Amino acid sequence: MPNFNIALPALIASVFLHVLLVFVFALIYLPQAFDGRNVIESYLPDDGEIEAAELFFDDTGHEGAINFVTEIPDSAVQEQTVFEPLTDLGFRKQSETLSTIGEAASYANLAATSESAAGGFSGRTNKGTLLVKGGGNDASERAVALALAWFERVQFPDGSWNYDHRLNPAFATKALDPARDVRLRNARMSATAMAILPYLGNGYTHRDTSKYKNVIRDGLNYIKKNAVRTDVGISFCEPLAKSAEMYHQGIVTIAVCEAAAMTRDRELEALAQGGIKYICWAQNEQGGWRYLPHQAGDTSGFGWAFMALKSGQMAHLSIPQTTIQKAKNFLDAVVSVDGGTRYGYTDKKESTEGYEGTTAIGLLSQMYIGCKPDDAALQGGVEYLTKSGPDPLRLYYGYYATQVLHHLGGERWQKWNAVMRDALIESQVQTGIETGTWFTEKDHLPNGGRLCCTSLATMILEVYYRHLPLYKETTSRAEFPLD
Numbered sequence: 444m445p446n447f448n449i450a451l452p453a454l455i456a457s458v459f460l461h462v463l464l465v466f467v468f469a470l471i472y473l474p475q476a477f478d479g480r481n482v483i484e485s486y487l488p489d490d491g492e493i494e495a496a497e498l499f500f501d502d503t504g505h506e507g508a509i510n511f512v513t514e515i516p517d518s519a520v521q522e523q524t525v526f527e528p529l530t531d532l533g534f535r536k537q538s539e540t541l542s543t544i545g546e547a548a549s550y551a552n553l554a555a556t557s558e559s560a561a562g563g564f565s566g567r568t569n570k571g572t573l574l575v576k577g578g579g580n581d582a583s584e585r586a587v588a589l590a591l592a593w594f595e596r597v598q599f600p601d602g603s604w605n606y607d608h609r610l611n612p613a614f615a616t617k618a619l620d621p622a623r624d625v626r627l628r629n630a631r632m633s634a635t636a637m638a639i640l641p642y643l644g645n646g647y648t649h650r651d652t653s654k655y656k657n658v659i660r661d662g663l664n665y666i667k668k669n670a671v672r673t674d675v676g677i678s679f680c681e682p683l684a685k686s687a688e689m690y691h692q693g694i695v696t697i698a699v700c701e702a703a704a705m706t707r708d709r710e711l712e713a714l715a716q717g718g719i720k721y722i723c724w725a726q727n728e729q730g731g732w733r734y735l736p737h738q739a740g741d742t743s744g745f746g747w748a749f750m751a752l753k754s755g756q757m758a759h760l761s762i763p764q765t766t767i768q769k770a771k772n773f774l775d776a777v778v779s780v781d782g783g784t785r786y787g788y789t790d791k792k793e794s795t796e797g798y799e800g801t802t803a804i805g806l807l808s809q810m811y812i813g814c815k816p817d818d819a820a821l822q823g824g825v826e827y828l829t830k831s832g833p834d835p836l837r838l839y840y841g842y843y844a845t846q847v848l849h850h851l852g853g854e855r856w857q858k859w860n861a862v863m864r865d866a867l868i869e870s871q872v873q874t875g876i877e878t879g880t881w882f883t884e885k886d887h888l889p890n891g892g893r894l895c896c897t898s899l900a901t902m903i904l905e906v907y908y909r910h911l912p913l914y915k916e917t918t919s920r921a922e923f924p925l926d
Contacts, residue, residue: 563757563911564701564705564757564909564910565911566907566908566909566910566911567643567644567645567908567909568646568705569908570645570646573907573911574907574908576907577849577906577908578856578857578860578861578864578907579864579904579907579908580864583867583868583904584904586867586868586871586879586904587641587645587901587904587905589871589878589879590641590871590879590880590897590900590901591641591642591645591647591655591879592878592879593877593878593879593880593897594638594641594642594658595658596613597613597638597894598638598658598661598662599611600612601665602635602662602663602664602665603631603632603635603662603665604634604635604637604638604662604894605628605631605634605894606621606622606627606630606633606634606891606892606894606895607621607622607625607627607628607892608621608892608893608894609621610628619876619877619882619893620877620889620892620893620896621892621893621894622889622890622891622892622895626683626684626686627890627891629681629683629684630680630681630684630687630691631665631681632665632666632669632670632679632680632681632691632695633679633684633690633691633694633695634894635662635665635666635695636666636694636697636698637694637698637891637894637895638662638894638898639659639698639702640698640701640898640902641897641898641901641902642655642658642659643698643701643702643705644701644901644902644905644909646908647659648702648705648706649663649702650708659702663702663711666679666695666699666714667710670714670717670718672717673721675720675721675724675725676717676718676721676722676724677714677720678692678721679691679699679721680692680695685735686734686735687734688725688734688735688736689722689732689733689734689735689736689744689747689748690747692718692721692722692725692748692751693722693732693744693746693747693748693750693751694747695718696715696718696719696721696722696751696755697747697751697754699714699715699718700715700718700719700751700755700757700758700760701754701757701758702715703715703758703760704754704757712758712760715755715758715760716755716760716761718751718755719751719752719755719760719761719762722748722751722752723752723763723766725748726766726769726770727739727740727773729769729772729773729776730768730770730771730773730774730776731744731745731770731773732745732747732748732749733745739789740773740789742777742786742787742788742789742801742804743800743804745770745773745774745808746804746807746808749770749808749811750807752766752767752770753811767812770808771812774786774805774808774809774812776790776791777789777790777791777801777805778791778805778820782819782820783820783823784802784823784824784826784827785802785805785824786801786804786805786806786824787801788801799827799831799840799844800837800839800840800843800844800886802824803828803843803846803847804843805824806821806824806825806828806847807843807847809821810847810850810913811913816851816913816914825847825848825851825855828848829848829855829858829859832862833845833862833863833866834885835863835866835870835883835900836883836884836885837883837885837886838881838883838886838888838896838899838900839886839887839888839899840886841863841899841903842899842902842903844859845859845860845863845903845906846910849906849907849910849912850910850912850913850914852912852914863903864904867903867904868904871900877893879897880893880896880897881893881896882896882897883896
């Protein structure tokens with residue numbers, strides 16, 4: 444009969460040693476298994492669809508190694524680096540034809556016209572004339588100033604913002620109208636970008652000498668600290684917010700690209716290029732984007748991703764021409780058959796009545812691709828928007844439609860602007876802890892809460908200088924080249 448009193452200690456020691464070895468090997472090899480291509484579908488309903496225009500968030504995320512991007516050091520904030528064309532960053536493929544964006548041969552031309560290129564950012568730092576000419580006034584600028592002050596008040600100590608701003612210790616439960624979907628609490632990089640964008644739109648950066656310099660710097664640092672490097676680019680979506688990943692990716696990439704373009708900060712340029720790379724990788728074969736990487740696209744999700752690419756172009760980043768061509772194919776697939784004046788949500792059949800928001804996104808995107816101002820389909824689409832009219836309670840629609848009308852200018856813009864501008868000024872909160880904010884029940888915006896509403900409303904009131912008009916006769920066209 445075996446002596447268990449003698450064998451048992453040795454058995455225990457052996458088991459412990461083997462468990463320890465398994466744990467060590469797991470630490471070594473498991474992080475290398477992540478290749479950035481695992482699209483987790485478990486958060487979709489059984490039919491694989493999510494209700495149109497509603498953002499839902501799930502607790503499921505990518506597994507694997509997480510490599511955090513370094514912060515912007517204080518010394519770098521002060522240092523003015525020389526802006527040069529970006530290096531490849533592992534983005535380009537030998538077999539892929541690229542547009543001229545970011546190419547060394549064409550960069551000199553882009554740089555030479557960067558202050559006057561149509562659609563650019565230079566108006567933000569020289570906005571006086573543009574404000575008056577475009578239809579802004581002292582009251583609209585006061586409204587913007589109140590909004591920026593509110594964003595500063597609700598910033599968290601770690602530099603971030605949250606769609607549920609009640610979580611800020613300074614506000615506690617006193618705050619009104621936070622994001623109604625509590626899962627939006629997990630999308631803090633996206634919320635941070637939504638708060639930073641109005642500062643950038645007003646010309647403030649982390650390198651200026653304004654009172655908001657540190658506010659912006661801390662927000663950018665939060666994004667950089669939490670961004671996730673993968674072999675297919677840089678992801679700006681927290682693991683617990685993956686069910687609307689591409690919305691968050693687009694929003695944050697826009698902010699990072701704008702900050703990079705305005706400051707020529709080399710660290711931000713690399714971060715922005717990584718975000719662009721991820722968006723290009725995530726594009727569906729039919730050219731769209733939606734909630735998850737490679738998911739068949741819808742016009743709403745497309746809008747954020749495509750505007751990120753446009754911001755990347757204005758930051759002189761590399762954009763594959765094939766990405767833009769596929770995006771054009773998606774737009775052509777959702778435009779109506781009645782002369783191409785309206786855009787549906789996922790296909791042509793939907794592009795009838797009630798699609799003002801998706802039509803505005805489609806028209807603005809076509810403008811950036813190179814649609815001429817006298818194009819019959821563009822003019823018909825704008826006529827459809829003007830008949831619907833501006834609605835200050837439909838901020839998502841208004842955000843895109845106001846840009847479309849502003850780029851075209853003329854009498855239709857003047858009428859649109861007078862209504863939209865004055866209605867936003869009138870509806871802004873003027874008293875209490877939410878002074879400077881907006882909130883609406885329309886366009887599914889309660890999901891994003893008061894922070895999202897205030898961001899969109901503020902950027903609408905910055906439209907006069909946030910982007911230079913696309914169709915100025917004295918400037919070169921800054922469209923995406925397709926040939």
